[in-house]
Every structure is written in structure tokens, then in C-alpha cells.
Amino acid sequence: MKSTSKQQMKTLIAVSIIALVALALVSQLHFAYAQLAQQENTKQYLNLRAEVWNLFFRMTTAAFTVGAIVSGTMIWLVWRFRESNPKNKAPTKWEHLEDPTAGSYEEEGH
Amino acid sequence: MGHDTAEWVFVAVVIAVLVYVGVDSWIVQKEVEDVPADAEVIKVTGQQWFWSFEHADGTKEISTLHLKKGHAYKFEIYSRDVMHSFNIPDWVVFEDAVPGHTNHAWFAPNEVGTYPIQCREYCGLLHYNMRGSLVVEDDKS
Amino acid sequence: MVLELQKPRPVWQIMFSTHHTDVGYLYTITGLTFLFMAGVLAMIIRTHLFFPGEGVLVSDSATFNRIFTVHGLTMLFLFALPVANGIGNILVPIMVRYKDMAYPKLNAIAFWMNPVGGALLWLGFADVSWVSYAPYSIIRAPGPAADMFIFGMKILGISSILSSINFVVTVLKCKHPDLSLRRVPLFAWSMLTVSLMTLIAMPTYAAALIMMLTDRLGLSGFFNPFAGGDPIAYLHLFWFTFHPEVYIFLLPAIGMMYEIIPRFSRKPLYSQASGVFAFVMLGIIGFASWGHHMYSTGMDFTTKVVFMIGTLAAVPASGMHVFNFLATMWGARIRFAAPMKFAVGGIALFFSAGAGGVLNSAMPLDFISHGTYWVVGHMHLFLTGTIGFGFVAMVYYMFPYITGRMYSEKWANVHFIGMFWGTVQVFFTQHLLGLEGMPRRIYDYPPEFTSWTQLNQIATVGAWILGASFAVFLASLIYYSAKGKPANMDDPWGLGGKYYYPVAAKNPHGGHSGY
Numbered sequence: 001m002k003s004t005s006k007q008q009m010k011t012l013i014a015v016s017i018i019a020l021v022a023l024a025l026v027s028q029l030h031f032a033y034a035q036l037a038q039q040e041n042t043k044q045y046l047n048l049r050a051e052v053w054n055l056f057f058r059m060t061t062a063a064f065t066v067g068a069i070v071s072g073t074m075i076w077l078v079w080r081f082r083e084s085n086p087k088n089k090a091p092t093k094w095e096h097l098e099d100p101t102a103g104s105y106e107e108e109g110h
Numbered sequence: 111m112g113h114d115t116a117e118w119v120f121v122a123v124v125i126a127v128l129v130y131v132g133v134d135s136w137i138v139q140k141e142v143e144d145v146p147a148d149a150e151v152i153k154v155t156g157q158q159w160f161w162s163f164e165h166a167d168g169t170k171e172i173s174t175l176h177l178k179k180g181h182a183y184k185f186e187i188y189s190r191d192v193m194h195s196f197n198i199p200d201w202v203v204f205e206d207a208v209p210g211h212t213n214h215a216w217f218a219p220n221e222v223g224t225y226p227i228q229c230r231e232y233c234g235l236l237h238y239n240m241r242g243s244l245v246v247e248d249d250k251s
Numbered sequence: 252m253v254l255e256l257q258k259p260r261p262v263w264q265i266m267f268s269t270h271h272t273d274v275g276y277l278y279t280i281t282g283l284t285f286l287f288m289a290g291v292l293a294m295i296i297r298t299h300l301f302f303p304g305e306g307v308l309v310s311d312s313a314t315f316n317r318i319f320t321v322h323g324l325t326m327l328f329l330f331a332l333p334v335a336n337g338i339g340n341i342l343v344p345i346m347v348r349y350k351d352m353a354y355p356k357l358n359a360i361a362f363w364m365n366p367v368g369g370a371l372l373w374l375g376f377a378d379v380s381w382v383s384y385a386p387y388s389i390i391r392a393p394g395p396a397a398d399m400f401i402f403g404m405k406i407l408g409i410s411s412i413l414s415s416i417n418f419v420v421t422v423l424k425c426k427h428p429d430l431s432l433r434r435v436p437l438f439a440w441s442m443l444t445v446s447l448m449t450l451i452a453m454p455t456y457a458a459a460l461i462m463m464l465t466d467r468l469g470l471s472g473f474f475n476p477f478a479g480g481d482p483i484a485y486l487h488l489f490w491f492t493f494h495p496e497v498y499i500f501l502l503p504a505i506g507m508m509y510e511i512i513p514r515f516s517r518k519p520l521y522s523q524a525s526g527v528f529a530f531v532m533l534g535i536i537g538f539a540s541w542g543h544h545m546y547s548t549g550m551d552f553t554t555k556v557v558f559m560i561g562t563l564a565a566v567p568a569s570g571m572h573v574f575n576f577l578a579t580m581w582g583a584r585i586r587f588a589a590p591m592k593f594a595v596g597g598i599a600l601f602f603s604a605g606a607g608g609v610l611n612s613a614m615p616l617d618f619i620s621h622g623t624y625w626v627v628g629h630m631h632l633f634l635t636g637t638i639g640f641g642f643v644a645m646v647y648y649m650f651p652y653i654t655g656r657m658y659s660e661k662w663a664n665v666h667f668i669g670m671f672w673g674t675v676q677v678f679f680t681q682h683l684l685g686l687e688g689m690p691r692r693i694y695d696y697p698p699e700f701t702s703w704t705q706l707n708q709i710a711t712v713g714a715w716i717l718g719a720s721f722a723v724f725l726a727s728l729i730y731y732s733a734k735g736k737p738a739n740m741d742d743p744w745g746l747g748g749k750y751y752y753p754v755a756a757k758n759p760h761g762g763h764s765g766y
Contacts, residue, residue: 008581012116016123023130045146045182045218049202052615055138059613062127063606070573070602077580078587078595081516088584091747094518095584099748101513101520117525117574124570128563128609135613136556142615143552158391192387193482195547195622199688204618206548208483209386210476213549230622230690232380234391235312238693 015069022065026058145216149182156187156194156207159236161227173242175227178249182218195231198244206231219246269355271344274362276653278337281365282330283646283728288373289325290721292318297677297714300707303698312694316378317396319692323381324400326634327500328407329369334642335503336362336414339442341649342510343418345755346439348427353420357413364410368403375399380692382493385474385485389466401464408457415446415453422446436752437526441506444534445499451538452499456492459485486545494541498533498565501633504641505530505572505601508594510752511644512576515591516583517746521575529575532568540565546617555614562612569605573598588744589663593644596671600636604629607682625685632678635670635717643670643724650728651743652753656735662727669720676713680706 081088094100152175153164163171177183187196189207196215197204205215229240265273296319299309309315340358344351352358377400379388388397422435422443435443463485465471472478474485513520520526539561546555576598585591607629610616620626643666650658684706689696696703739745740754 009116013119016119019123020126023127026130045220046141046144047220048142048217049200051138051142052202052618055134055613055615056610056619058134059131059610059616062130063610066127067602067606070577071599073577074595074599077577078585081580081583081585083584083586092517092582092584095747097748099751100517100746101748103519105519116578117522117571120574121567121571124567128566131609131613132559132563135559135615139552139555139614142618192391193384195690197622197688197690202618204547204621208476208548210481211483211549213547226688228688228690232316232382232384232387232692234378234387235316237316237690238312238695241697 026061146182149184151184154185154187157190159240161242176245184216187213192233193231194229194233197228197230200225222246269359271340271352274358275337275340278333282333285325285329289322292322294718297711301711303696315694317376320380324372331500342752343439343442345752346436349425352417353425354417361410361413364406368406371399371403385482389475401460405460412453415449418442418446437509438506440530441502444530445502448495448534452492452495455488459488490541490544495537498537504638507641507645511590511594516585518583521578525571529568529571536565547621559612590644590648592667593640597637597640604632623685624681624689627691628678628681635674651738654732657738658731666720666724673713673717677710680710
């Protein structure tokens with residue numbers, strides 16, 4: 001149990017780092033956008049709609065990045081831990097309890 | 111067990127994303143709220159169920175607003191009866207018209223054309239039809 | 252057992268009962284009835300918007316305005332609140348190991364206010380929209396519909412305050428002494444949190460309703476700018492109640508998922524403590540974000556920033572719930588019976604709606620999204636996608652225990668696929684409509700706006716799919732409660748183990764011996 005939960009943690013941390021890297025890239029995108037906007041718009045006034053829409057697209061990029069990670073994890077969870085998956089033939093270690101949901105990780109784990 | 115660590119890492123990532131969202135919106139909002147000093151004032155009045163406009167020189171228009179490309183305009187938004195919301199979707203101009211209050215919005219059109227104006231706050235029977243149009247023309251002068 | 256067909260009881264015995272399970276059944280059935288009634292209104296709205304400029308089904312905007320008002324009010328106050336209260340009534344006393352709710356008669360009174368309030372709303376059929384912004388609701392909305400709306404909402408508000416008092420006392424004072432508050436099941440925690448929130452939030456709106464009534468009568472001018480008042484004051488009072496109310500709708504659904512997900516994962520919950528923490532956090536932070544509904548009313552920059560931070564602060568706690576669910580499913584052996592399908596679908600859509608919510612909180616994006624179909628899509632994605640899925644999951648979960656019979660897994664599957672597909676198709680499309688600039692609450696739109704027409708038609712087809720899936724739901728609820736196979740009451744889904752809470756609810760008059 002100890003090793004699996006460590007692995008789980010490692011996976012989670014790896015996923016999180018990917019998210020952070022993706023977000024760092026997003027802000028680079030912002031920089032590129034801003035430069036483009038400056039080249040294009042030599043007028044004296046701020047291009048209000050461009051600013052707002054650029055913000056929108058940056059935010060949706062962030063949202064979809066995080067969304068892809070979360071829903072990807074979820075789809076994988078649903079596929080991997082469904083009871084019909086051949087890997088899940090063996091009952092979990094809580095199933096011998098009177099109520100599996102009333103078990104705990106500490107007492108049963110080791 | 112490591113449960114707590116995984117969860118804290120997750121929460122930290124979420125907070126990092128949120129800080130990014132907050133800071134970026136703060137920056138953009140600050141920029142967007144900064145009205146150019148030379149913006150021409152247009153008084154916009156909403157009432158059930160049409161918009162009327164008054165230019166700085168006193169010219170009045172109903173439903174159709176004529177503006178010039180390359181100038182900045184500041185809208186002073188009033189309402190004569192219930193709440194409305196002055197909105198030009200194509201130019202991201204949007205602010206509520208609240209009776210008893212004066213609200214502001216601004217923009218600087220840089221393209222000629224005709225754009226719809228609409229009401230975005232429910233205001234009764236003909237709310238759906240409280241439409242107008244914005245005509246942006248070349249500055250000939 | 253109440254609706255159990257082997258031992259039927261006359262219907263009046265249930266109606267005049269003050270027992271918590273009986274009142275719970277009444278709440279749930281009333282809530283579901285109103286769900287289908289409001290669903291019909293939704294189908295009318297969507298079908299109408301399929302044909303721009305033709306006035307199909309609804310030929311005037313006055314009727315249309317009344318329909319969307321009553322649709323909203325019914326879904327929120329006559330479906331979401333009663334069903335949460337109903338399931339809460341059935342399970343909370345058992346979860347805290349008490350024989351009944353703390354005040355059984357008060358409980359029955361609180362329930363019977365619902366049909367009365369509902370009758371006032373439906374007979375009045377007001378056109379104020381569910382937010383009923385002043386000054387429209389004061390100076391222009393036609394009576395007596397608007398006055399009936401005020402009284403109906405008043406009664407529903409009192410009802411929800413009474414039932415909240417009941418839940419708070421039941422959990423905090425009647426809890427079994429051996430059961431520490433930390434170990435109270437999370438569904439009971441969610442009901443406790445939302446009840447405390449209701450007690451803080453609801454009186455504000457109750458006061459605002461009275462002020463609105465006296466304003467309408469011309470006795471005062473609190474919100475009437477033509478009598479020296481300020482409509483913005485109404486908005487503050489309204490959203491101070493109804494932003495927290497969003498969490499009041501949401502948290503019971505999350506609590507239901509906490510009951511279902513470990514059960515069908517055959518595994519203990521990942522972390523009770525983080526669930527409790529996240530509920531309490533949401534309960535507190537829910538009060539810090541009401542201003543994000545009012546960015547465009549002429550709010551100054553600093554206030555906007557404060558409310559943006561308040562809004563964003565609620566996200567980590569919501570994320571902790573999602574994490575908790577996913578971590579519970581990790582390493583499990585999941586049986587995807589209907590309740591689990593709906594619960595997992597609900598989590599997926601909860602995340603999508605939450606991501607949209609983060610975008611909403613960003614101040615400049617308000618220019619694009621506020622008052623458009625983006626908001627309609629966002630808030631329906633929460634209400635259908637999370638709250639609706641959670642409630643439906645719980646209805647399937649309780650079904651064998653309430654009726655003694657089993658629903659059909661095949662038809663539940665049809666319902667699930669239709670509901671998930673429909674929800675995604677309608678409400679994601681409505682987000683796009685919002686980006687195209689279509690305002691909400693409009694009776695008609697120019698047919699020459701082709702992008703609006705196309706997106707509306709896509710959304711309408713989705714709504715038909717959603718509506719059809721609910722027709723399947725209704726039919727199977729009725730059919731299988733009478734003709735379904737008798738359920739194995741000890742273990743209806745063959746998961747192994749004992750289902751303490753619903754089993755105890757099954758036998759209300761014999762006490763329960765689950766412990």
C-alpha cells in the first residue's frame with residue numbers, strides 16, 4: 001500500500017508540474033499577443049476590445065489546460081477502476097469489512 | 111500515508127492558477143478603466159424601450175448613433191425608468207443604465223461599419239427589441 | 252414503510268405525518284413534481300427560440316417573460332430546495348442517530364408552506380424575472396402577479412428559514428453524544444452548512460421583499476429612484492442572499508455524492524476532514540462574492556477587486572471536493588450502477604461549470620459575458636450538471652429503499668446518456684451564444700443574425716434530448732415503483748456490506764438498528 005500511494009503521489013505531483021509549465025507557457029503567449037497588438041495598433045488609444053478578448057483567450061487556455069488534466073484523470077480513473085476491468089478482479093482490501101465505506105486507510109493499510 | 115501532501119500540492123496548483131487569473135484581470139481591468147482625457151462625451155439615455163443619444167455639441171439622435179473612426183468616446187449612461195444595460199457587443203462596450211445613477215463606458219472605434227446596439231438587462235415587455243445601431247464613419251475633417 | 256407496496260398506508264397518513272421520513276418523501280415528491288412542471292416551461296422556451304421571428308408556441312413577449320420567470324423560480328425554490336430538504340429529512344436524523352428531526356411539527360409546517368408558495372407563484376405567473384430587479388418590479392411590473400410573487404417568495408423564504416433552524420438544531424443538539432461532530436457523515440455536514448448559510452442569508456432577502464412590497468404600495472421608496480430610493484440597494488440585498496444561495500443549492504448535491512461515491516467505489520472516503528473543511532470554507536467564503544453579480548452597475552475599481560478576490564477564494568474549496576472524489580475513486584473497484592454514473596457525470600460537469608465561474612470572476616470579462624447567454628449557460632451547467640445530477644443520483648440511490656422495488660438499469664442508462672449529452676449540448680452551446688453577444692431573457696431575436704439562429708437551434712435540439720431523457724426518468728419512476736422487480740433490500744446493487752443510512756430510513760416506525 002505504501003508504495004502504491006507513493007506512486008500515486010508522484011503521478012499527482014508530475015501532473016501538477018505539467019500544469020504549472022503549461023501556465024508558464026500561457027503567459028508567454030500573452031507576451032506574444034501584446035507584441036502583436038502593439039505592432040498592429042500604432043494609434044494612440046488602447047484597443048479595448050482586443051485587450052478584453054485577449055484576456056478571454058488567455059483565461060480559456062488556462063481553463064482548458066487544467067480541464068484537460070482533470071477530465072483526463074477522471075476518464076482514466078473511470079476506465080481503470082471500473083469493476084469490469086480485468087485488473088480489478090480481486091476485491092479491494094476493504095470489502096471484507098461489514099461496511100467498506102466505513103473502513104479507514106490507517107488501520108487497514110499496513 | 112502521503113494523502114495530505116498530494117492534496118496540498120493540488121490546492122497549491124489551484125491557488126497558483128487563481129493568482130494568475132486575478133493578477134492578469136487586475137492588470138487588464140486597470141488598463142481598460144483608464145479613459146483617455148480627450149474622449150468626447152456622449153450622453154446615452156435608456157428608457158422603455160429605446161436608446162437616445164446626445165453628442166457634446168448638443169445634436170440628438172434616437173436609436174442610431176453616428177460616431178467617427180479614430181476618436182475616443184466616453185458614454186455617460188442614464189436611465190429614465192427601469193434598469194437597462196447599454197451594450198455594443200462588437201466593441202465590448204457594456205455598462206448598466208441605472209435610474210438615479212450615472213455610469214460610464216468608453217471606447218475608440220478604429221474600423222468603419224454598422225454595429226448593433228442592444229439592451230442586456232431585462233427591462234420588460236419589449237426588452238428583446240430594445241435595439242439600435244452604431245454607425246462608425248470615416249473622419250472627413 | 253411508506254410507499255412500500257407490500258404494506259401500503261393511506262395517503263392521508265403520509266400527508267398528515269410529522270415523521271421525518273414521511274415529510275422527506277413529501278418534500279422529494281413535491282420537488283420532483285415541480286421539476287417536471289418547470290421542465291415543460293423550459294421546453295416551451297427552447298422550442299420557441301428555435302424559430303426566430305415566428306412566434307412559435309408563445310406569440311407575445313409578455314407571456315414569454317412570465318414563462319422564464321416562473322421557470323427560474325420553480326427550478327430554484329420549488330425543485331432544488333425541496334429535494335435537498337427532502338433527502339436531508341430522510342437521512343440527516345439517521346446520520347446523527349436521532350429518532351426524528353428536532354421539531355417534527357415545525358418540519359411539517361415548513362413543508363406545507365411549499366405548496367402554498369408554489370401555488371402563489373404559479374397562479375400569479377409574474378413577469379419580474381427571478382432576480383426581480385428594482386425598479387422594474389416596483390414601478391412597472393403588473394399586479395397582482397408581482398404581488399403574488401412577493402408573497403409566494405416570502406412564504407418560501409420563511410419555510411426555508413424554518414427548515415434550516417430544524418436542521419441546525421437536529422445536527423448540533425440532537426446528535427448522539429457518542430458521535431463527534433467531526434465524524435458526522437458529510438451529507439449531514441452539507442445540510443448543516445447550508446442551513447447555517449440560509450439563516451444568515453435569507454433574512455436579508457425577506458426584508459428586501461417587504462421593502463419591495465411597501466414600495467409597490469407607494470408607502471415607501473427604498474428602491475424607487477423616483478421617490479428618493481436607490482435600486483442598487485436592492486441589488487446588494489438580493490445578491491447578498493442569492494450568491495450564498497448558489498452554495499445552498501450546490502452543497503447538498505455534493506453531500507449526496509459523498510454518500511454515493513465511496514459506496515459504489517467499495518472504499519472509504521479519501522478524507523472526511525478535507526470534506527468538512529471544504530464545506531465550512533465554502534459556507535464562509537460564499538458570503539464574500541455577491542458583488543460579482545454587480546460589476547457593471549457602476550461599481551468602482553477597488554470594490555470590484557475585492558469581490559473578484561472573494562469569488563476566486565471559493566475555488567480551492569470546491570477543488571478540494573473534486574480532489575476528494577477523484578482520490579476516493581483511485582484504487583477502487585467501482586460498480587457503475589445508475590447512482591454512480593450520475594454522481595461521476597455530475598463531478599465532470601461541476602468542474603466545467605467551475606472553470607466557467609473562474610472566467611466570470613475576472614472583471615474585464617464581465618464586458619463580454621454579463622447578462623448574456625454565457626451566464627445562462629454557466630448557471631444552468633451548475634444547476635443541471637451538478638445539482639441535477641447529484642439529486643438524480645440520490646433519487647436512484649433511494650429508489651429501492653423508498654419503493655421496495657428496483658428501477659431498470661437499462662432505462663436509467665438511457666436517462667444518463669440523454670441527460671449528459673443534452674446538458675452538454677444545450678449549456679455549452681449557450682456559452683457560445685453568450686460570446687456572440689445574445690442577451691438573456693429575450694423573447695425573440697432578428698433571424699438575420701445567422702450565428703444566433705444556428706447556435707440557438709443546436710441548443711434547442713440539446714434541450715429536446717434533455718427533455719426526452721427526463722420523460723424516460725418520469726416514466727421509469729412511475730412504472731418501476733409499481734411494476735419493478737422486488738429489490739434485495741440489504742444490498743440492492745450487490746456491492747457487499749451494509750448500507751446503514753438508507754436501510755434505517757426504510758423502516759422509520761420500527762426504529763433503526765444499524766449500529
